[in-house]
Amino acid sequence: MAFVPVYILILGFTIIIDYYAGMLIEKSTGKRRKIWLIVSLAANIGVLAIFKYYNFLNDNLTALLSGIGKSNPIPYLKILLPIGLSFHTFQAMSYTIEVYRGNQKAERHFGIYSLYVMFYPQLVAGPIERPQNLLFQFYKEHKFEYNRVIAGLQLMLWGLFKKLVIADRLSIYVDSIYNNAEHHNGPTFIVATVFFAFQIYCDFSGYSDIAIGSAKVMGFDLMTNFRRPYFATSISEFWKRWHISLSTWFKDYLYISLGGNRVTVPRMYFNLFFVFLISGLWHGANWTFIIWGALNGIYLIFALISQKYRDRFNEFLGIARNRQFHKILQILVTFALVCFSWIFFRAANFHDSSLIIHRIFTTGGSVFIGNMFLFIYCILAILLLLGIELRQELKGQILYFNSDQLVLRNISYMFLILLILLIGVFDGGQFIYFQF
Numbered sequence: 001m002a003f004v005p006v007y008i009l010i011l012g013f014t015i016i017i018d019y020y021a022g023m024l025i026e027k028s029t030g031k032r033r034k035i036w037l038i039v040s041l042a043a044n045i046g047v048l049a050i051f052k053y054y055n056f057l058n059d060n061l062t063a064l065l066s067g068i069g070k071s072n073p074i075p076y077l078k079i080l081l082p083i084g085l086s087f088h089t090f091q092a093m094s095y096t097i098e099v100y101r102g103n104q105k106a107e108r109h110f111g112i113y114s115l116y117v118m119f120y121p122q123l124v125a126g127p128i129e130r131p132q133n134l135l136f137q138f139y140k141e142h143k144f145e146y147n148r149v150i151a152g153l154q155l156m157l158w159g160l161f162k163k164l165v166i167a168d169r170l171s172i173y174v175d176s177i178y179n180n181a182e183h184h185n186g187p188t189f190i191v192a193t194v195f196f197a198f199q200i201y202c203d204f205s206g207y208s209d210i211a212i213g214s215a216k217v218m219g220f221d222l223m224t225n226f227r228r229p230y231f232a233t234s235i236s237e238f239w240k241r242w243h244i245s246l247s248t249w250f251k252d253y254l255y256i257s258l259g260g261n262r263v264t265v266p267r268m269y270f271n272l273f274f275v276f277l278i279s280g281l282w283h284g285a286n287w288t289f290i291i292w293g294a295l296n297g298i299y300l301i302f303a304l305i306s307q308k309y310r311d312r313f314n315e316f317l318g319i320a321r322n323r324q325f326h327k328i329l330q331i332l333v334t335f336a337l338v339c340f341s342w343i344f345f346r347a348a349n350f351h352d353s354s355l356i357i358h359r360i361f362t363t364g365g366s367v368f369i370g371n372m373f374l375f376i377y378c379i380l381a382i383l384l385l386l387g388i389e390l391r392q393e394l395k396g397q398i399l400y401f402n403s404d405q406l407v408l409r410n411i412s413y414m415f416l417i418l419l420i421l422l423i424g425v426f427d428g429g430q431f432i433y434f435q436f
Contacts, residue, residue: 007082010047011118017043018092019113022099022106033100040096048089051081056285083434084124086282090249092117095131097253104131112138119220121211125204125433127225127245134220142219152216154401159209161416163431164424166381167202170195171429173378174346176370181352186363189343189356196346197339198382200432201230204243207431228389230338233330235299238338246282250275269304273297283345288353292344299337377423 001008021040025033054077062072095116098104107113116135122128177184177192184192205226212222229241239247258271273294280293314320319329340357347353369375392398399412 004080004082007080010051010082010085011088014044014047014089014092015114015117018096018117019107019110021096022113023108025096025099026106037096037100041093044089044093048085050077051079051085053281053285055079087126087128088117088123090128090246090282094128094249094253098131104135107131107135119215121215121220122222125207125211125431126243127208127211127223128249129222129245133223137220140219145219148219149217152213152218154398155209155213155216157213157413157416157420158398158401159206159211159213160424161206161420162202162209162385163206164426165419166385167199167206168425168427168429169374169381169423170199170202170378172425173370173374174199177368178346178348178352178356181347181355184359184368185365186360187365188368189360191367193339193343193346193356195378195382197230197335197342198385200342200345201226202385203432207433228393230335230386231331231389231393232334233327234334235296235303235337238334239296239300246279250279254278269301272300276300287350288344288347291350291353292341295341295344299341 018040021036024036025040028036058072058074058076061074065072095104095107095113099106107116112135115138116129116131119129119134174192174196177188178196181189208225212225215222223245225243225245227241227244229238232238232241255271255275258274259267260271261268263271274297276293276297277290278293279296280290283289283293311320314326319326343356344353347356388399397403399415400408401412403409403412
């Protein structure tokens with residue numbers, strides 16, 4: 001509404017459709033239930049298709065027709081993509097799907113249902129909540145609880161630190177490289193891609209922490225959306241740790257609907273690939289996102305096909321017997337594969353991504369430093385993050401937030417607050433996932 005006030009009607013339209021569809025699905029039988037579900041899904045996907053994919057499809061049609069000497073008569077729409085439309089759409093769709101499956105009763109209170117769709121902490125960038133987890137909480141009386149408020153504020157502080165101190169500083173270097181791809185060499189792109197891996201993680205998980213924390217302060221519990229994904233030992237584990245609310249959404253509503261792994265092996269591979277292809281398209285109307293999704297699908301399929309051969313190879317080399325070394329090696333290989341896929345996610349277009357990959361594998365030279373202070377700062381910030389998250393991975397604590405000693409807790413708070421105030425970037429930079 002801040003940009004185009006009439007856009008509130010988008011929410012109004014889908015809320016009304018889904019509200020009544022839920023009740024009609026619940027009281028209908030036979031094919032009528034499926035018809036009302038289709039009406040709901042069509043309304044949500046239709047809105048998403050118009051605002052997010054219409055011009056993308058139209059541009060590709062124009063390019064296709066121009067290749068055979070034809071012109072495209074379909075007009076180009078001058079529209080803005082509403083912030084967080086994909087998140088809102090998927091949350092709304094989960095409601096009618098769960099009602100259809102019999103896992104959720106249709107919500108009779110129009111205000112409560114509207115609040116479920118528009119709950120402000122997670123409206124624009126998740127986590128994508130299920131009705132079973134959130135709807136009932138709006139009926140509860142939420143009294144002030146000191147420990148809950150403290151836990152929420154701790155999460156918000158940690159999220160702000162990741163966003164302002166790490167992500168927004170890394171973005172300065174990453175943008176300077178990726179926005180001028182023609183002028184840089186392979187080693188520079190490797191460094192910029194690693195920096196981007198941590199930028200997007202701190203940016204998005206930082207938002208999730210702030211959203212979950214602010215909801216917790218008010219007495220609401222939202223699902224965990226990130227669980228230190230760069231400590232994953234495989235691509236499969238990475239997707240169980242990264243954007244968990246979206247990964248589980250695709251698993252529950254698309255992968256399982258396609259048959260999941262209860263089908264023939266070739267069909268299971270197709271299901272995996274198709275789900276990740278759609279996931280890439282969900283992230284953006286650009287071929288780079290589609291390639292990014294497809295690449296992650298290929299990673300998973302290759303891992304399944306090669307599992308027994310890799311196990312034999314590791315056994316032959318004796319790697320599997322040294323568990324600590326084996327785990328570290330798995331983490332590094334997984335991180336390298338994820339970073340390679342991030343090239344497509346960050347590059348402006350397919351030409352840039354191809355150029356970057358070509359130079360990574362063909363050109364050498366020294367790494368572009370630019371601002372020496374910024375470059376060193378980026379490295380130290382990543383090391384600091386990894387150190388804090390390693391403690392969190394091993395002991396379940398962010399610094400000493402949960403320490404019994406008041407002094408250690410306060411030192412932890414002040415340490416992050418001072419870093420935010422002294423080093424944080426306060427230029428109003430938006431969260432990356434707002435564009436989705």
